[in-house]
Amino acid sequence: MDAPPADQAAQQRAHALRHRPGAVFYGSIVLVTAFIAWAALSPDSLGNSMTSAMNWVAGSVGWTYLLVTLGCILLMLFLAFSRFGGVRLGSDADRPEFSTWAWLAMILSAVMGIGLISYGVAEPISHFAAPPHGLAEPGTYDAAVRALQFSYFDWGPHAWAVFGVFGLAIAYSTHRRGNTGLISPMLRPILGKSMDGWLGHLVDILAVIATLFGTTTSLGLGASQISEGMNRVFGVPNELFVQIAIIVGITVVFTLSALSGVNRGIKFISQITAVLSVLLALYVLVVGPTGFIGNLFFRSVGQYLSDFFMVSLITPVSAEDVQWYQSWTYFMMAWWLSWGAFVGVFLAKISRGRTIREFVFGVMGVPSLVFFIWFTIFGGAAMKFDMDGDGSIGRAALEDVNSAFFETLGNMPLVGLTSVVAILLVVLFFVSGADANTFVLSMLTSRGALEPSRLVLTIWGALTGVSAIFLFLVGGLGALQQAAMISALPFTVVVALLGISLIKSLKDDQEYDFTRPVRRADLDTGVLRVQKKALRMDFKNPPTSSLDVNKIKRGAAERPEG
Structure with a gap:
């Protein structure tokens, strides 16, 4: 069933006014x-303020990051x-x-693909050299298992469930109900x-600020990784000036x-990065x-599942x-929350027509x-090289996380070629993620129009780069991480309210009455009256469209009782 006319009018109005941004933009x-x-005039003051705020957040309310992300997994x-699960994100038709391949490629590369290079070695090897919470002896096989267990925790379902809740709420609101792409309309079921x-x-506005700072962190990671790779391969100095350039x-x-639009730019880049x-x-x-990696995978997954709720x-x-x-778990969970609106809008944009069940698994x-x-x-691979060698990768990662990936490649043949491929991947991940971010920021500040104007796209592209540069000047990568944590x-x-609002909307929506069994109370009270033949449903071939509840009610009212 198509979106109600009133809601279609909301999207049409937003599109018509997309060249005249409103209060959210300004x-x-x-x-x-x-x-x-503030960063330009008093960088020390800004740096001290951000550090103080971050210390308070981590020491006082950091546990909320854990609680909300776990709640998102359970909700999904x-x-x-x-x-x-069978409800379609869009009309029934x-x-x-x-394609599923293109869809998954865009999700992986545009969402947080840059983390594959930035943290794919750095986090496991850091935990291997200094196991979290003293759960293992450094440098041992048990430390390797624990290192991957906590890496899975930071980069697995906890992160993607946050994105999924935002994405489902936005996709349902825009594609099924026809609302604009803003966050606020999704909270109407509970906040009116x-x-x-x-x-x-x-x-x-909070969604815009969080999205901006979540993305500037990615830009900082990407610039640091590219600079490190260019230094190793081409001898380019790994300096602040190079990173800003x-x-x-x-x-x-x-x-x-x-x-150029999602269909051209992001789709094309995402498929290239997936293959590489x-x-x-x-x-x-x-x-x-190979053998060590295979055995480690199954043991680490088992440890992750066994200790899931404890961790x-x-x-x-x-x-x-x-x-x-602050350096790991809280930062990671906050980073995902700050990315929630950005990723949610992007996921909704590319997921029209998929069912909720497909969306969750995908x-x-x-x-x-x-x-x-x-x-x-x-x-x-990095941990095995360190176990058999002198621990150089772990030491390098503890000094500078950006060096860990390239240090690992240096322990294998064809290091020049693989390093160039890694640099190219960072660049492409960098571009596709920031590309999607620019689109989302523009949409959120264009009254929720699903096709923002080129001027607004250009403004937010420039502001994203300028913000990343000034945060880099204030305190490097640490300042970028602090900004993401505070804004999240x-x-x-917001994400807790979105989850509640989504459930309430689905339960209250009469279009989905066909998804539940008809109860005797429904027939007795007249809430839902159907003729006996309507109940003779072929469950192997369920109807493709929802029952028209209003027609059923009118038909019941016209029939004599008895």
Whole structure:
């Protein structure tokens, strides 16, 4: 069933006014400009303020990141296996615009593919050299298992479930109900008309700020990785000036890519990165310690599943623990929350026509498995090299996470070729992620129009690059991470409200009455009256469209009782 006319009018109105951005655009621009001015005029003051705020967040309310992300996993599983799993994100006649291969490639590369290079070795080898919470002796096989267990925790279902909740809420709101692409309309089922006023604008502005800072962190990681790779392969100095020059160059590229549209730029780049990633992973698996990697994978997955709830809810008990959580778990969970709106809008954009069940398995299941395999191949190879060698990869990672990936490739043949491939992957991940981010920021600040104007796209492409540069100047990668963590805090509340709102919307929507059994109470009270022949349903070939509840009610009212 198509979206109601009133809701279609909302999208049409947003599209008609997309060249005249409203309060969300100007409010966001003012806040971002003020932040950049603060960084330019008083970088020390900004750095100290961010550090103080981050210490408070980690020590006082960091546990909310854990609770909300675990809740997202449980909600996604409930929706996949409940009666709502067959609900289509769009009209009943809609079918996916992209093939499953292209869809998954875009999810993996545009969402957080850059993390495959930045942390694929750095996180496992760091935990291997210094096991979390003293759960193993450094440098041992048990330490390797624990290292991958915590890497799975940071990059697996906890991350993708956050994206999935945002994506489902946005896809249902835009494709099924015909709302604009803003976050605020999705909260109307529980917050009512307040979402149409200043409070709704505030929610949308928070989404813009969190998205911007979540993405600048990725830009910083990408620039650092490219600089490190160029230094090793071409001898280019690994300096701040080079990293800023990289950000400027890539900003121009991803802005031009965003102007070309999702169907051209992001789809094309994503498929290239997917092929290159598979080839590089297969190379390391075959040339590296294959048997060790295979055994480590199954044991680590078993440990992850066995300790799932313990690890999901473990919290710091000392100042040293708080520092560790700031660097790893809290930062990762906050990073995913800050990316929630950006990824959610992008996932909704490319997922029209898919069912909720397909969406859950495609967004939370497949990417988690891919990341598990990638971290095991590259992290496992690095840990084996260190176990058999002098521990140089672990030491390099503890000093600079950007060096770990290239240090691992240096332990295998064809290091020059594989390093060039790794640099190319970072660039392409960099471009596709920032490309999608620019589109989402533009949509959120164009009244939710699903096709933002080229001017707005250009403005947000430039502001993303400028923000990343100034944060780099203030405090390097650490400042980028702090900005992402702080901006994500309000989203612990927003994502919880989105989940509740989505469930309420689905339960209240009479279009989905066909997904539940008819109860005697429904017939007795007249809530739902059907003739006996309507109940004789062929369950092997269920109806393709929902029952028209209003027609049933009218027919029941016209028939005499008795």
